[in-house]
Amino acid sequence: MKEFDTFIERKGTDSVKWNALKTIYGTDDLLPMWVADMDFASPPEITEAIETRARHGVFGYGQASPDVFQAVKNWVHKRYQWDLEENWLLPSPGVVTALGFAIQALTEEGDKILIQTPVYHPFYHMIENNHRIVVKNPLLLHNGKYEIDFADFEAKLKSGVKLFILCNPHNPVGRVWRREELEKLGDLCHKYSAKIVSDEIHADIIYKPNQHIPIASLSSKLQELTITCIAPSKTFNIPGLQASLMIIPNAELRKKVQSVQGKISFHGLNIFGRIALEAAYKHGEAWLENLLTYLQDNRDYALQFIEQEIPSVKAISPEGTYLLWIDCRSLGLSDNDLKKLLVEKGKLALEPGGKYGVEGEGFVRMNIGCPRSLLEDGLRRLKKALS
Template sequence: MTLYNFDYVIERKGTDAVKWGGLTSIYGADDLLPMWVADMDFPAPPEVIEALEQRIRHGVFGYGMASFEFYQSIRNWVQKRYHWSIEDEWIIPSSGVVTALAFAIQALTEEGDEVLIQTPVYPPFNQMIENNNRVVVTNPLLLHNGKYEIDFDDFEKKLQSGVKLFILCSPHNPVGRVWTGDELEKMGKLCAKYDVKIISDEIHADIIFKPNKHRPIANIHPEFEQFVVTCIAPSKTFNIPGLQASVMIIPNPDIREKVQKAQSKVGFHGLNILGRVALAAAYNHGEQWLEDLLVYLQENRDFAMAFIEKDIPNLQVIAPEGTYLMWIDCRRLGLDEEELKKRLVEKGKLALEPGGKYGVEGTGFVRMNIGCPRALLEDGLNRLKTALL
């Protein structure tokens, strides 16, 4: 029996939410059901809300600093969930994982350097590389029998070609893979062989469906800690991305110093007070809420997959092993990306992420956010059926 209720639908319109308020600018209509942006439609854990309310009632919001509790909450969470012992000095705050990617790219590469990503992948990977005048190199994932795999021959060739940095998405957004220990070890050893550093975006690490298990790549082998920057956050896990609190875990002191220097160049000095409070409360008191959430999300996943298999058989769902994002193959419909989007918006009144945003390999796919009450999910699936049948 679960303690928390995820069925309650909360009105989010009029709250400056990108997901609900940005429909007209992105999709040209505001009467759509938004299942695109990767935040959930659940309130944060009550323990987090209570901690924020208590801090707000204090009433004074002067300059703040990270407390012992802040660092301890992160250390304890990483140890308990992933059996990785980390030290306080390894923890470097960042306002978000995308910001952390930018800092690490600036710190660990020079303009014109090549940076490797595995497409289809979260669009800011590509954007942060290009915005910082680096060169994007892709190692496209291979779709075999409904599951994405790594092309290790191509991966090694790209590392040999002079790549300086590899950005890993673990678990992978949008395809939902939770990389196995063997896959992570193979990637890590190849990066070590060719002296390629790794930024590992592990923002979805807590959203894992049984029997899969997340392992931080830095903790796969002792030597990996020396060339991996691990990015984590409570934002996806506890639905608090708007509070802008994340951290980088950087065991190597030279890399850590370079990243901190990149932060100092733009005047970044730490997280805001409420972000720190929410992070510590989530990691200290949110575990039961998360366990209940995982049960609910896995039921959402199974419900959506069964619905599509029965009612929209021309679509193929890539079963997510982690994340609350569902990657759906629409290529059998024979529609180009614009026609697919048009039918979703005009016929289905549904906002989904077009797969082409994630790289050319995503063309013909859509990404659906299933992190919502079951009633919204069922509504979205019926809209998908209306749009595409």
């Protein structure tokens, strides 16, 4: 697949991934495989739609047309068999921003919010920055696969948790939660009157035979207590355009979120974010299917390389996302010492696992959403660093 094998120079394009290395890692002579954006060009249909709109030349205030919402509804129906209504959809610049909206709308200062660790670090930040209390339900690693500790989950809900933030597919461990797992989580949240915010930003990046199921689609009772956050950003590599959506079937919850958005005068997405979102969901499916094949090959290549060439560490096989979670605990190194080896010896920038909570210490996260040549280079650097 030549379109994904092509290296595209990103230095000098205001890329955080490629241009913030010196700030984050102390040097800029590293191969960056840390931030979760891909090194692939987005689908040409998105670029063409943006160029067409740009040539118009007038960029006044805008609003989303019915076509935008219809494209989202069609996408969710086709890929997840979930029928949405247009008024359920609220825009947000990004999923992290959506988490902030939901936390402010559904909880009060001092309330407890439950997360499953290790988990995407902004979960912690949004809870703490809004003066809520982080409650952790640590995931359990058994035979190379993460599982949910349901006894602990229920105990934490009993303690007075008001909101549960689900990550599905899970970042960084790569789990795609099964129907029975989601049903059990949902039943317990319903039993203890905890609302759910489901971060499903990686929902389209799923490896066969796994299947993504939106937790809100499982039943009417779960639909009523869940806010689902989706975006084309990870799927089509357009996070810099800042366009995402919150799916909120419950009218009361929706009104509360709209009230929070009103307080900061957020009224909608920018013109190019809307254009890209609509083009992605209307025309991006064939590109996505090719991407998934490429990413699955990358995943399998990386897993085999690490098993054969770096047997001192263990990579967790992701069921979804383009992120590889690597267990380096057998090396007996602190996160700082591990980072030093990677940077100074391997010239490689990976995400330190401790960033995702204490349960992630001794792990690193590698972004494999890149041309095979970069992946091969990164794996060689990883081997050099750890040899």
